[in-house]
Amino acid sequence: MSKLLPMLKKAQNEGYAIPAFNYADIWELEAIIEAAELEKSPVMVASIPKVVDAHGCSVLAGMARPMIERAQVPVILHLDHSVSVEMCKEAVDCGFDSVMIDGSKLPLEENIASVKSVVDYAHARDICVEGEIGQIMGRGYEGNFEGGDYLVQVPEAVRLVEETGADSLAVGIGTAHGFYKGEPKLNFGRLAQVRDQLDIPLVLHGGTGIPEVDVQHSIRLGMCKVNVGTAIWHAHVQALETVFREQGLIHTIDANEFAKQKIREVVTNAIRMCMSCGKAE
Numbered sequence: 001m002s003k004l005l006p007m008l009k010k011a012q013n014e015g016y017a018i019p020a021f022n023y024a025d026i027w028e029l030e031a032i033i034e035a036a037e038l039e040k041s042p043v044m045v046a047s048i049p050k051v052v053d054a055h056g057c058s059v060l061a062g063m064a065r066p067m068i069e070r071a072q073v074p075v076i077l078h079l080d081h082s083v084s085v086e087m088c089k090e091a092v093d094c095g096f097d098s099v100m101i102d103g104s105k106l107p108l109e110e111n112i113a114s115v116k117s118v119v120d121y122a123h124a125r126d127i128c129v130e131g132e133i134g135q136i137m138g139r140g141y142e143g144n145f146e147g148g149d150y151l152v153q154v155p156e157a158v159r160l161v162e163e164t165g166a167d168s169l170a171v172g173i174g175t176a177h178g179f180y181k182g183e184p185k186l187n188f189g190r191l192a193q194v195r196d197q198l199d200i201p202l203v204l205h206g207g208t209g210i211p212e213v214d215v216q217h218s219i220r221l222g223m224c225k226v227n228v229g230t231a232i233w234h235a236h237v238q239a240l241e242t243v244f245r246e247q248g249l250i251h252t253i254d255a256n257e258f259a260k261q262k263i264r265e266v267v268t269n270a271i272r273m274c275m276s277c278g279k280a281e
């Protein structure tokens with residue numbers, strides 16, 4: 001049976017969220033796992049398609065698997081935001097624990113069809129599937145959270161879950177990927193309406209820059225996985241810039257050891273925001 005579903009259900013029942021962090025390389029992966037161990041938190045480590053395109057699913061899984069096996073906390077290897085059914089299947093074949101098929105930009109019927117085909121393939125191999133409905137805005141550096149038609153439509157969410165059997169669902173409630181241009185405005189009312197109709201674990205995307213109070217309110221309303229990405233690579237690149245500016249050219253190992261401390265700080269704060277400290281079993 002999949003390891004992830006009981007973790008998400010436990011989080012849902014106990015009122016915290018599983019933090020899910022995007023990583024692009026071994027340094028970020030190590031920093032995430034080390035911080036999770038210090039906080040005794042379960043954690044998800046997730047690759048976006050840009051990272052998969054650069055390295056391939058088998059290399060990513062091969063790098064992560066030994067680190068996951070020796071980790072002192074549960075670590076779930078996840079494929080994030082794949083728009084390709086084929087990439088999801090490849091990740092399943094390579095040993096990922098969980099995949100996301102993001103058909104949120106497609107018409108509903110096509111979204112349902114692509115989630116269903118990933119679910120059929122993944123469930124036969126005990127792997128979890130996350131779908132998405134309603135759009136999470138802003139794939140660039142700065143999110144655009146204005147407007148309304150990107151919000152999850154409750155009947156569509158119900159149909160997608162009922163017709164696909166997805167294990168978890170990312171729902172657009174006004175969050176955006178990347179840094180926010182102003183204060184994010186989350187639509188808690190819409191989240192409550194979704195939760196009222198669906199018992200499935202819900203996923204909050206765009207975790208970078210959402211005030212802690214809003215994240216925790218959305219957790220209380222039913223979000224039980226929170227994604228954080230931009231804050232990770234931003235801390236990494238900024239730390240490298242600092243170390244090269246202050247120390248000149250130093251070995252990549254030393255530069256990245258410095259960067260890891262900074263990434264761990266970001267991860268620790270996010271874990272505390274998710275209220276998942278001490279929840280590793």
Ligand code: 13P
Nearest residue numbers: 177178205206208229230
């Ligand atoms: P941020 O980059 O805004 O933290 O969002 C991450 C995310 O939602 C990945 O799926």
